[in-house]
Amino acid sequence: MTNNVFQHGSTAGMRIHVLPTKAFKTFAISLYAGVPLEEGTVTSTALVPFVLRRGTAAYPETTQFRERLEELYGAGFGFDVYKRGDYQIVQFRMDTINDSFVQSKESLLGESFAFLGEVLTRPALENGSFRSSYVATERETVRKKLEAIVNDKIRYAAERCIEVMCEDEPFRLHPLGQRSDLDGITPDNLYKSYQDWLNGAILDLYVVGDTTPEEVEQLVKRHFGRNSSETGQYSSRFTPVTVSGVRTVEEKLDVNQGKLNMGLRTSITYKDDNYASALMYNGILGGYPHSKLFVNVREKESLAYYASSRYDGHKGIGTIQSGIESQNYGKAVDIIRKQLDELKAGNISDLELSQTKAMIRNLLSEIQDSAFELISFDFNRQLSGKERTALELLDQVEGTGAEDVKAAAETFHLDTIYFLTGQKEE
Incomplete structure (x- = not known):
């Protein structure tokens, strides 16, 4: 087993972690955005990436969004929402082929950064907030995902055990939020939640592939224009719980x-x-x-x-x-x-x-x-x-x-x- 060591730095309010290697034929890009798990924000935070994946300012229609990925030689794009300790984490992933394996005028790594930066910071809008049709559709997507847990009794029992055990702790919350919150989410208040989330989240950007920390830093500055120069830090919110009885x-x-x-x-x-x-x-x-x-x-x-x-x-x-x-x-x-x-x-x-x-x-x-x-x-x-x-x-x-x-x-x-x-x- 080799000791693969990331090189760490930060720029534009984001921590950057780069593993320069020729071991893979692709670039793997991962962006983590972490915020504390909280009852008032958990559902809107979970809904945000579902809406962001529907379209951006440059590719406002979902078909255009997908076509752009095809133009990048079938680059992969996806996201996950989960919890780690008492934090809610949204992870965006892209994988794109290494430039040396294709005849491309543009750097595919650069184009992937442009795409991911666009997804995160320049969503498709109407009247100054999220598109209402996208919010309505994705609200139902999240609702169905939460309802599916009840139908999968193995998952349901595992979730309920945690809810009972951690009833006074943020960890009781499901990372996709609560069904009861969904009806109250509008394009306007979700857009406001998105802005608060983007400005307040701890951001970690990872790249594995044939690149350098210097190149990645330049790409971040170009494509992720964040106002913040401060990088957040995860604090250990762990305090051991004394068990008094079962x-x-x-x-x-x-x-x-x-x-x-x-x-x-x-x-x-x-x-x-x-x-x-x-x-x-x-x-x-x-x-x-x-x-x-x-x-x-x-x-x-x-x-x-x-x-x-x-x-x-x-x-x-x-x-x-x-x-x-x-x-x-x-x-x-x-x-x-x-x-x-x-x-x-x-x-x-x-x-x-x-x-x-x-x-x-x-x-x-x-x-x-x-x-x-x-x-x-x-x-x-x-x-x-x-x-x-x-x-x-x-x-x-x-x-x-x-x-x-x-x-x-x-x-x-x-x-x-x-x-x-x-x-x-x-």
Whole structure:
């Protein structure tokens, strides 16, 4: 594994991260815009990129917008909206072919920057605000995405477990916002929200490809005319939550299969030196097919259709997801809690350790093969303020023993049990 190191700088109120490399035939461009997760702004912030992708001042019709991408030799453009810790992140992505592989008069990197700068800072307008038809259509797009969560009961149960567990924290909010807010969003107030968002967001621009930080800096100055000269900074808003007792919530919906989800709190986050131990803990608990949850709950006891765990290193939360027959609820809870106790007791086999290390090693190695994965890994550094390369993290994982995993396990405390079960006939 090579140590791919980004070169960092800033200009025009934006942090710039460039990885000069000839390893890829394309340029990967990623722009992250982060703001605090807040009830009053979460839905409008989520809606903004949906409207921005419909058209710009130069390409106001959606067909023109798409044709322009085709002219750039089929450049890819997309976006995501998600949360990291208590921040809501909008990520725009472009990938465009390296100039040396095509006969183009213009620099494709330069043209891609011009396009992305246009999308972000010069949207299609009518009467001084967003086009009403675009806002109306994209409001429905977001509404359907939020409604789809309710229809996907596995996702719904996972979201509800977080909502219950974090009811007094911004993290309870879904990154796409709340359906109840959508009807109140107009072209005028959304345009105002967009301006506030653009001026207030922490902006990180990444480029991976055959370029230099100097070239990227010039392109940013030319195509992202932001008034701000100040670059924002993510502050660690993490404060460990003390678990005083386990809260149990049961909900009934029309489901054939019960969804048993559990939420755990830990004091270990991405920026901590023992982050690798928490990764190993999650891997042994339920991150992979050889994990304790999969083997003991699903295979040995045949209690679950699926059983796995996740660890959010920016929020300090672990979650367990399982699908069970509703009558097996008590038994499933007992066996899952037994796996948590086994880890706290340090009952971890050499095979579990070596298999988990192999899985994490594969994941960290795969990062090197994808420009966007390299970007995503480095962005964790910007969010957390922790300097750690993939190679350093791998070394820490390789050096993790059963005692380290046990110590990590002792910081994970069960906070919430959420059970979604079928409607019982009266």
